[in-house]
Amino acid sequence: MLPLGCFLLSGLLLCYADPFLLEAQKIMNTTPAIDGHNDLPWQMLSRFNNQLSLPAANLSQLQGTHTNLPKLKTGRVGAQFWAAYVPCETQDKDAVKRTLEQIDVIHRMCLRYPEALACVTSSAGIEEAFRTGHVASLIGVEGGHSIDSSLGVLRTFYQLGVRYMTLTHSCNTPWADNWLVDTAAGEAVHQGLSTFGERVVKEMNRLGMMVDLAHVSVDTMHDALRVSRAPVVFSHSSAYEICPHRRNVPDDVLLRVKETHGLVMVNFYNDYVACGSQASLAQVADHMDYVRQVAGAPAVGLGGDYDGVSRVPVGLEDVSKYPALVAELLRRNWTESEVRGALADNLLRVFREVEQVRDRMSSEAASPDDTPIAFEELQGSCRTRYGYPASADRPGFLPALLVLLLQAGWLL
């Protein structure tokens, strides 16, 4: 992006060198942006059935998306959490398999474009990618339905490089309520996290996987903030006070984020920014100003939600536009260190703290939680019940009784 500001005057397009944009680009040369949430992997699935080898799927010249490699470079994106997202419709069906496939497509993106992307799994890996000029590529699983209520699946995701999990998408899981329960469209089942849900959070702490509270209900936010030993993130959520959409973060939660040194990575989706179909870059900056005011500058981050949403603000049309947003923050008198915080340092601080909690729990000899969820807490009928005692089979009791009665001839 040329460091130019432009405006129309009597039909003439006048351009001038924008000192704030120059300053933004300079800052981003050493502190590039870390973005909390990008749905390019979902685009790969929905457009190409994950066939990265198709000519149209070439990330160097991908068209019709917010994200491609040249745009990432122009946008000075230094690290991206790619979403391994599968819709709630997969819950109780093929959620685990499809999530594995989205993890696989992210791994294959890194393999196919080694000059541009580097798959990493640690805060040190992000810093190393900054030095080598790669986009550090990390994996976030978007929605607790992806683990099918299994801590074994959660641990396996960690082994595959997953470094955050959003506790829910837009559906309840058997152990956590989602944001829709705070609207007329949903009904609370657990009033936050169930006992098993609290154990999911603790196991994430033990593993060193960040707890992401985008998409969860307010009660789930508070429960996770209470239970988690490590700071939490909102990978792509904005401020409820500025736009009262239930996907956004209310003030009482922002204060808890401040107390616990967590992070709100501001979402750019017009509907969450402006509570309408139109939005501007300045309105995104308003959300960042607000999070800074209530939760403090160390709590501000970026979570564009690019390629996961249909409408983005004027001025933030794609991932190449982060420097324009940083210029706006500088124009609003954000200090250089506040800007570097929002770009990368705040996420790095949270990630390091999550890694330290993992190390502390390891030195306390915390062992993997191997108690499965109670079979009765699972919904849906697709699962076999190996390992669970047959005697606890309450749903199967009546059919079993019927069979006995039939065998005895009493019902014939």
Ligand SMILES: *[C@@H]1O[C@H](CO)[C@@H](O)[C@H](O)[C@H]1NC(C)=O
């Ligand atoms: C993508 O397209 C570019 C430009 O045509 C080409 O040089 C490159 O080899 C392609 N990359 C892959 C991985 O297909």
Ligand SMILES: *[C@@H]1O[C@H](CO)[C@@H](O)[C@H](O)[C@H]1NC(C)=O
């Ligand atoms: C930024 O600081 C300058 C100089 O102190 C001041 O004139 C200006 O009003 C401030 N701008 C904002 C948006 O606070």
Ligand SMILES: [Zn+2]
């Ligand atoms: Zn989302």
